[in-house]
Amino acid sequence: MSVFTPLEQPQLETFLAPYGLGRLKSFQGIAAGSENSNFFVSLEHGEFVLTLIERGPSQDLPFFIELLDVLHGAELPVPYALRSANGDALRSLAGKPALLQPRLPGKHVAQPNAHHCVEVGTLLGKLHKATCEKPLQRRSDRGLDWMLGEGRRLGTQLPAAAADLLQPVLDEIEAQRAAILALPQANLHADLFRDNVLFDGPHLSGVIDFYNACSGPMLYDVAITLNDWCSRDDGALDLPRARALLGAYASQRRFGPAEAELWPVLLRVACVRFWLSRLIAADANAGQEVLIHDPAEFEHRLAQRQRVDLALPIAL
C-alpha cells in the first residue's frame, strides 16, 4: 500500500483544527497512488483528501497550488488547496509538506468507451483554453532533454529489439526538438491517465494528481492522454475512441497545421516518456510494496505507433 507516512489521530486533529471544518469523524490511507501519501478525511463539514508530499522538489508546490486555483476559477472539476484560518495553503505535517483538498466524487474508469473519451477530450481542451493565454511557467522534469539523457543511458541496458525500437525515436526527438517546442503552448496536466480522472455515472467529475503539470506544447498533452485512453490491449490505437477524443478536444481548441504535421511524432514521444519513467520506477521500486506500472505496456504502444493512421481533425 502506498502510504509512506502513517498518521495518528491526535496529530491529524491538531493539523486540521485551523481549517474550521468541524470534528474529525474518520480517516483512511489511500492504497492507490505511487508518489505521495494520501488519506481520505471525513470531517463534520465534508469529505476531503489530505496529501503529504513525499517526493519531488518542494519549491514547485506554489506552482501546483496556483495552477489549481486558476483551473478551479475556470470552473474545471479539480481539487485545490484549502486555506487555513490564517490563509496558508501549504502546511506541514509529520515533517512533510501537506495540503488539504476537497474530495471529488466519482470513480476511475478502467475500460473507457467513446463517450468517456469525449468527456476527457472536452476537459483537456478546456484546461488548455483556460491557460494558453498566459501559461504559468514550469519546466517538466521529464521533458525532451530528460528523455534524451535517460533514453541513451537505458538504451544500452535493453534487449536488442527494444533498443532498436527506442533509438529512432530518440533521434527523432533530437531532430524535431525545436519544432516541438515551437508548437502552441499552455499548462499541461502531462499525466492525464485513466487513474487520474473520476467519473460520476457518465459525467467526468474530477481530474486529480497534477504533480506532473508543467508548461509546454498542448499537442504533447493530447498525445499522452490519447495513448492511455484510446489504446487496445495490444497497444494499437482504438480508432473510434481516438476520433471521439480528438473531435471533442477540437470543439474546444482548434488544431493547427504544424500540430497536424508533428502528431505522429508526438504520439511516439509520449510513449517514450512513460516507457522510460516506468523502467526507472520498476528498477528503483523492485521488491517494495509500491504500485509498479508495467514498462512493456509503453514498449508495445510505441511499436504500434510506427505508422499512425489517425490524422488530427484540422479546420480547412
Ligand SMILES: Nc1ncnc2c1ncn2[C@@H]1O[C@H](COP(=O)(O)OP(=O)(O)O)[C@@H](O)[C@H]1O
Ligand atoms: N481530490 C481527490 N478526490 C477524490 N479522490 C482523490 C483525490 N485525490 C486523490 N484521490 C484518490 O487518491 C488516489 C491517489 O491519488 P494520486 O494523486 O493519484 O496519488 P499519487 O500522487 O501518489 O500518484 C487516486 O487514485 C484517487 O482515488
Ligand SMILES: N[C@@H](CCOP(=O)(O)O)C(=O)O
Ligand atoms: N501515469 C504514469 C505514472 C506517473 O508518471 P511519473 O513519471 O510521475 O511516475 C504511469 O502510468 O506510468
